[in-house]
Amino acid sequence: MSEPTVPLAHQFEEPAQQQEAATLGMWIFLATEVLLFGGLFLAYIVYRDQAPQAFAAASGKTMLVAGTINTAVLLVSSYFVANAVHLTTLGRRKVVVVLLLAAVLLAAVFLVIKGFEYHHKIEEGLFPGMNFHFPGGQARGAQMFFVLYFTMTGLHALHVAVGAAILAVCAGKVLLSPDPARLATMVDVSGLYWHFVDIVWVFLFPLFYLISHRS
Amino acid sequence: MNSFALQAAPQTGASELDYLTEQRTISSWLFTTDHKRVGILYMLTITLFFLIGGIAATLMRLELATPAGDLMSSPTYNKLFTVHGVMMVWFFLIPSIPNVLGNFLIPLMIGARDVAFPRLNIASWYIFVCGGAFALYAILSGGVDTGWTFYTPYSSTYANGHVIAMAVGILIAGFSSIATGLNFIVTIHKMRAPGMTWFRLPLFIWSMYTTSLILVLATPVLAITLILVSLERGFGVGIFDPALGGDPVLFQHLFWFYSHPAVYIMILPGMGVISELIACFARKRIFGYRFVAFASVAIAVFGFLVWGHHMFVSSQSVYAGMIFSILSFLVSIPSAIKVFNWTATLYKGSIRFDTPMLYALGFIGLFTVGGLTGLFLASLAMDVHLTDTYFIIAHFHYIMVGGMVMAYLGGLHFWWPKISGRHYPEILARLSALTIFLGFNLTFFPQFVLGVLGMPRRYHTYPDEFQLLNVLSSAGASILAVGYVLPLLYLLWSLRHGKRAEPNPWGATGLEWIAPSPPPRDNFSTVPIVTEDPYAYNAQAAEAEIRKEEGVHV
Amino acid sequence: MNPTKQNAWTLLVLFVLLAGTVGVAYVDLGRWNTVIAMLISVMKAALIVLVFMKLRHSGRLVALAFFAGLFWLAILISLTLGDFFSRS
């Protein structure tokens, strides 16, 4: 870690201080993200408690296969990024670039699948507010389910897109840097963000896709 | 005078250029990453927003001078108090001390060259300005009439005007708060000079640290709440509107989960400033330093547990109400500790009544009144009668205007020589501090009475019997306005004509006072090393010195 | 163990957990379905945080920052639900 070549910004005294500051900053930022999504999770609990059956019925309309694939996609991408972070410290430029770009590609796959699901929902008349209809008399609760579904997965998808952009920038910088090991902190911190995006999905997945898929 | 207990070479500034003169172009300001310049940029912006909020207040008070709604229509009045609340809370008071004095002082006080993330710092200002632009757009293109609390389903379904633009503006300003809070936390953790241990930090730093904690942990919830309101309003999807399957009380929980802690964002920084001022002008080490420091932490943490006291008549469960009520009482204990410790600091001091000290003493009195009336509101049954009346308005103006704005002005005067390198005219300054104190009390004390008598807030017209008190309040407001305009004028005047300031005009302790006035870009030529506790004041020595001077004169 | 190997093992376990959570959804356990699903999610999240995000090696302060986020979320949720669930 202690590469003497890391450029030191004028406000810092030593590289370790700079690196710790960046890491701490990112973790605090992630704490704020927890609370950003947290408000939505609270709404989810309150409304699911008010209409448990409607939520179960509505959950039946989500695409379990697509959701499962997407979960796997994000997990694998996280794995790539974790490796990329480690290998950056070793200065392994080529592998790192490949891993980061693979993660970006997986992010794109995720978004495409998500887009496909959205499209399907809208076709089916399950987009709230746009002549929403839901059979079986549970329309009210089901609509709330889909309000939360679109808001929460939408906000998450936004994070995926931002995260992918950050990873792409990292890949570019690593590629062009004469000494990739210098970029360890940057890749590390970007990776933290990416893993967090993954974690959010780990919770969204069962809450939306797995309420009722009983055979 | 006071020894600084520093092992660094004396900081020389004579040959260096200071942060103001180092570069003079506009673009050097717009692209600056210097924490001091960012502080100045914030100062200019929030002054603008304060004036907008103040003009709205002036118009409201004019309207309320008569019971009939004769000066303006009720939609206009409703838009005015919304503009007033939004501007004053999010665009003036929340960023006031943190972003102006905090930005300027934190690195200086902890002996750093800058904050941890200077580029994030200037970015937060741009984000803030961007949020302000949205809010101004919402105001100019017809206004918003929801009140600063945006209660659903009114805001999401029934309100007039550009609610979404306003919400987005506040949301964006919120991200600027988050950036600032994050920056301060990391700075205070990682950038302290050698020897600057936690218990050697000035209490201002403790208060900024705890404020940042709230900024970072509460603001995201406001962000998501405003997003949901905007979605409901924009797309007609039901989230909070019961007609669409939502629950309006959930909105109130989310909103107050942010907004109650936010009121502590609007007082903790003020408390920090007051601790500095009291110690300096009483020439005494602050009484119970650790208690005051931990009181800040306690307020920040326990402040998150009491939000339901805004919802005692909202149909919240009786049991939840009881929990929130007792916790509201408990969170008042640390404030009590602070008030008592400040008062005790005066004991056996050598007290000077310079302008900043006048503000500080005014703060203690008015904050105490505001806080004590908060206890009325935390008392469950009492709040049933008092909620949504002018008693509430008086309660929070006593704390926010009588407390925080006083502290901001006091701090501004105290550090003005450091910030600008100039002295302000002392007599005029004392006079306006007095004007503000008198005007303030005349404006807001009658409102307590109005509230007890039952006058509801957000009323454009009111029954005749409330007129006398309203007239008094409006009269007070005009005195208050004069009191605010004066500092604006003489501080500007002093930039050019004020006496030049030496590095430490007050004989204060603290690292910021060993840097030249104004400080150079990197604050310290050599990093200071701290070996002693803060507030190394000595009242006896100060008195002895006076005796010596007098002896010379005789 | 070297980090890349550790990451690989972690991924494997994550996949097993994923399969588990989907599988359990096909068994009707009443309200336990949700409980189990959430437990599995917490396990997955913990793995990601501890291994991929290296929280184990990041020091107390960093851990504190992250747990502050979780703790405050717990405050938000528990006190709000306290109201909703105690209404008569």
Next chain:
Amino acid sequence: MKILLTGTWEFPSASEMAPQMDALFMGLLVISSLVAFAVAGFIVVFGIRYRRGSTADRTPGHGSTMPIEIAWTAVPLAIFVALFVWAAVLYFQMARPPANSVEVHVVAKQWMWKVQHPGGRREINELHVPLGRPVVLVMISQDVIHSFYVPAFRIKQDVLPGRYTRQWFIPNRIGRYHLFCAEYCGTDHSRMIGTVTVMQPPEYARWQETGDVGTSMAAVGRGLFMSRGCSGCHSVRSAISAPLLDGVYGKPVALSDGATVIADEGYIRDSILLPNKQIAAGYSPVMPTFQGQLGEEEVAQLIAYIRSLTAKPETSP
């Protein structure tokens, strides 16, 4: 000027709760004033005594500051707990209406109060109540949140859309008092005001008979029950399997998801407007929603009718 001066300080107290509230207020006021004046007093005394250049003794004290810190933490704490208990007990009382109350229905809408008495008389922005009898207001809003506030009674309660809230009082002084909407509700919030008139019970009884009297709320509800087709299903002769509503009110109802709820106003209102929210056990969810077809007042009348089917001995009027 006359307007300015007359009546400014008049502050009527017209309910049994009011004196208790005023006592609480005085208690808070006395304690707060003592504290505030003590703090201010110390500041003034220290400010004079230890002003710069005064000859007061400034030798630093010795000993620990711990005892005094503990003292000024513990004493307020004790006071706070006492205040909390005092106010909480009162609040709890305010949340529990006595059983024998007159029940008055209030519907709030932008920007008026519509009141309906059990006897059928309706009024707008007025509320007439009998002296000395407990009155419960059962309130609901048709649009946004309002708040029903009568300063002379020291009571206030938000009125929500989609859910009933209630508050009660025992008026104990004849007179006319302000009624305010206290929750901001839009343009004419400040004009959503009215008067509460407290009358002698006989006078109140007479008043109920005159003016805009319809038949009693329950009787109107009965008419609606027939004309809106409820009776088509909810009757012994019906071909559809729907629960008979006699005696439902106030009783526990088993739901299809296994839960049990008490059939109060809120439940019955939901059954009419959101029939699929909770399904009575053993029935299929075939009841259509009446959302958009029935206003809140009509729903209140239907509820009054369904309540009247629960043949409980009515308390004497």
